[in-house]
Amino acid sequence: MENEIKKDSKSPKPYWNPYLAGLGLGLVLLASFVIMGRGLGASGAMSSAVAAGVSVVAPGHAMSNEFYKEYLGDGTKNPLKDWLVFEVIGVFVGGFLSGTFSHRIKRSVEKGPQYTDKKRFVFAFVGGILMGFGAKLGRGCTSGQALTGGSMLNLGSWAFMLCVFAGAYAFAYFVRRQWL
Amino acid sequence: MSPFYKFGYFGDEASFIIAFITGIGFGFFLEKGGFGSGNKLAAQFYFKDLTVFKVMFTAIITAMLGIFFLGAFGLMDISMVYTTDTFMIPQIVGGLLLGLGFVVGGYCPGTSIVSCSIGRIDPIFYVIGIFVGIFIYGEVYPFISGFANSTPMGRITIPEYFNISYGIIVFLVVLMAIGGFIGSEWVEKKYGYKKGDGK
Numbered sequence: 255m256e257n258e259i260k261k262d263s264k265s266p267k268p269y270w271n272p273y274l275a276g277l278g279l280g281l282v283l284l285a286s287f288v289i290m291g292r293g294l295g296a297s298g299a300m301s302s303a304v305a306a307g308v309s310v311v312a313p314g315h316a317m318s319n320e321f322y323k324e325y326l327g328d329g330t331k332n333p334l335k336d337w338l339v340f341e342v343i344g345v346f347v348g349g350f351l352s353g354t355f356s357h358r359i360k361r362s363v364e365k366g367p368q369y370t371d372k373k374r375f376v377f378a379f380v381g382g383i384l385m386g387f388g389a390k391l392g393r394g395c396t397s398g399q400a401l402t403g404g405s406m407l408n409l410g411s412w413a414f415m416l417c418v419f420a421g422a423y424a425f426a427y428f429v430r431r432q433w434l
Numbered sequence: 435m436s437p438f439y440k441f442g443y444f445g446d447e448a449s450f451i452i453a454f455i456t457g458i459g460f461g462f463f464l465e466k467g468g469f470g471s472g473n474k475l476a477a478q479f480y481f482k483d484l485t486v487f488k489v490m491f492t493a494i495i496t497a498m499l500g501i502f503f504l505g506a507f508g509l510m511d512i513s514m515v516y517t518t519d520t521f522m523i524p525q526i527v528g529g530l531l532l533g534l535g536f537v538v539g540g541y542c543p544g545t546s547i548v549s550c551s552i553g554r555i556d557p558i559f560y561v562i563g564i565f566v567g568i569f570i571y572g573e574v575y576p577f578i579s580g581f582a583n584s585t586p587m588g589r590i591t592i593p594e595y596f597n598i599s600y601g602i603i604v605f606l607v608v609l610m611a612i613g614g615f616i617g618s619e620w621v622e623k624k625y626g627y628k629k630g631d632g633k
Contacts, residue, residue, distance in 0.1 A: 344457020381539015382563020
């Protein structure tokens, strides 16, 4: 760990114990259930952004598509004025605050030592496409389905979550050079 | 009685402020757990570091137990909490694709936002990819909507589907998670990064 190399105040602090971080996350999720009657999300906000973008460029096309219409409503309200959009902006701020307190803000690329930045960027982009498409087919991502639906014991969410792990483990071998 | 919003204790404008604060908490704990690092997330799938499993399942059982007891004591009307309907086959295919995207890209949507927030560059490409993926989905949706909406099962939970009491399933999930935690610690000792690996 980097924090073991140097002990000066600028070196990153260690991550929290995972069970403690998980407890904090679980309490945020529970608070959201109690206060809002809904859980957390991430991909939904990105869908709103895509739908909003399409409706700006091609309004007729967007309104004739059932998928975009789900996020655009009847067209009278701004699709970005949405609960998940505000929540995701908060996620960015929360991550930044934690990163600042822990001295982890750093311009860098996450990858294994053998991999080039350029290749990593291509994989990140392709992985994002698969994720975006999969999240729409699965009706959510790790936040909305696995965490939120998982804690509600939603049947489809559990099937989804098991398949996320299955898919990732099954394919991990083929991209091992990127990470190890 | 909760959920407060559903009982009209506050309006839409206030809900957006709550959304922002909720997100801050979400992002904060994700980062504290190490979820801003693609390396740490991907390590889950090579049995090097099982933080993803540990954080996720601690969060799931915390919230699950909270809802269960609030419901049991009559403090929450669980039927008013939003949860998605189940579409079994599309969700299985979606989950597999998402897992693939996770290990190829290194993040899931929420963690990619956190990683961007602490200055990482690769998640920027990932987020752009997500936008493109959603756009592709939107464009092909008219052709695949039949499949996307197949095997609909409505709003259904594991206790309802297997006709087993809610409390027993909650208990079994907690047991399974604890077993998973013990197993994770063992796996990390055996296969995990050792001190001096530079990880």
